[in-house]
Amino acid sequence: MVTSPDELSAALESVGYLPDEGIATAAFLAQRLGRPLFCEGDPGTGKTSLAVALSQALSVPLIKLQCHEGIDFTQALYDWDFPRQLLHLRALEAASGGALDSELAEKSLYSRRFLLARPLLRALEESPCVLLVDEVDRADDEFEAFLLEILGENAVTVPELGEVRASVPPLVILTSNRTREVHDALKRRCLYHWLEHPSLGREVAILRRRLPELPERLATQVASAVRRLREMELLKPPGVAESLDWASALTALGRSELDAASAAATLGAVLKYREDTQRVVAVGLEAILAG
Numbered sequence: 001m002v003t004s005p006d007e008l009s010a011a012l013e014s015v016g017y018l019p020d021e022g023i024a025t026a027a028f029l030a031q032r033l034g035r036p037l038f039c040e041g042d043p044g045t046g047k048t049s050l051a052v053a054l055s056q057a058l059s060v061p062l063i064k065l066q067c068h069e070g071i072d073f074t075q076a077l078y079d080w081d082f083p084r085q086l087l088h089l090r091a092l093e094a095a096s097g098g099a100l101d102s103e104l105a106e107k108s109l110y111s112r113r114f115l116l117a118r119p120l121l122r123a124l125e126e127s128p129c130v131l132l133v134d135e136v137d138r139a140d141d142e143f144e145a146f147l148l149e150i151l152g153e154n155a156v157t158v159p160e161l162g163e164v165r166a167s168v169p170p171l172v173i174l175t176s177n178r179t180r181e182v183h184d185a186l187k188r189r190c191l192y193h194w195l196e197h198p199s200l201g202r203e204v205a206i207l208r209r210r211l212p213e214l215p216e217r218l219a220t221q222v223a224s225a226v227r228r229l230r231e232m233e234l235l236k237p238p239g240v241a242e243s244l245d246w247a248s249a250l251t252a253l254g255r256s257e258l259d260a261a262s263a264a265a266t267l268g269a270v271l272k273y274r275e276d277t278q279r280v281v282a283v284g285l286e287a288i289l290a291g
């Protein structure tokens, strides 16, 4: 149990996540008030890794629900292990010598041992834990409503088995890359935090923390160049992940300087759309690196 945002901040830093004050406070409040934290921001601003770092910092398991188009109840909450149920039924039939009590058989088929717990159910059963509901904007409206219900109750009823209730609410981190607006009802249940790209100083610190052999000067050059690229309204502005990739690529090529030549050789680590590369080349790498 951490008792202040500063303490949580230090705990996150100790596992390699460098939060700013805003995100440390938001995560602290989520934990303290038992409310889900809804993190929105551009890709690569550290939303997913926040949940990973929180689980490490708080020494609790991380349970991840990756959302995608068409995700449903059976992938998120629970499902029945149909092949094993079938095998069990065959065994029961064989043992009964043709006099199977169908009611009893059904009862044993729908027992806990044939239930496949998916992330939401596991989180309720295993809490205290961090439950990461990642990229909720990729799921549909119906799924959102379902999620809202579970997060509101911290419990779920499996008709055949009864209620499963979390003894303590899991620390829930929802993330969205904002490919669509998530409904107000879901946001209302949550604390909200918009993650910005890190400041120059923080990004340099992240680069050096993640890539200890990276010289400070090169780290600063990469972080500064990435900041300028972010100001260009590209189709896919680079996130921290791209800064890390760029720095790794430069290091792998043995470059100790981010100049126009080394930038040109490694641009694919930081820009992922042909249109973006063309725009950057048209503006001129020299100009971008010079600021």
Ligand SMILES: Nc1ncnc2c1ncn2[C@@H]1O[C@H](COP(=O)(O)OP(=O)(O)O)[C@@H](O)[C@H]1O
Pocket: 016, 017, 018, 019, 020, 041, 042, 043, 044, 045, 046, 047, 048, 049, 050, 175, 198, 206, 239, 240, 241, 244
């Ligand atoms: N504040 C931070 N401290 C340490 N690493 C960070 C931070 N923010 C982002 N990163 C790193 O940047 C990369 C992308 O972060 P990620 O959490 O996947 O972004 P998102 O989920 O917002 O798209 C990861 O490798 C992550 O570890």
Ligand SMILES: [Mg+2]
Pocket: 044, 047, 048, 049, 134, 175
């Ligand atoms: Mg993510």
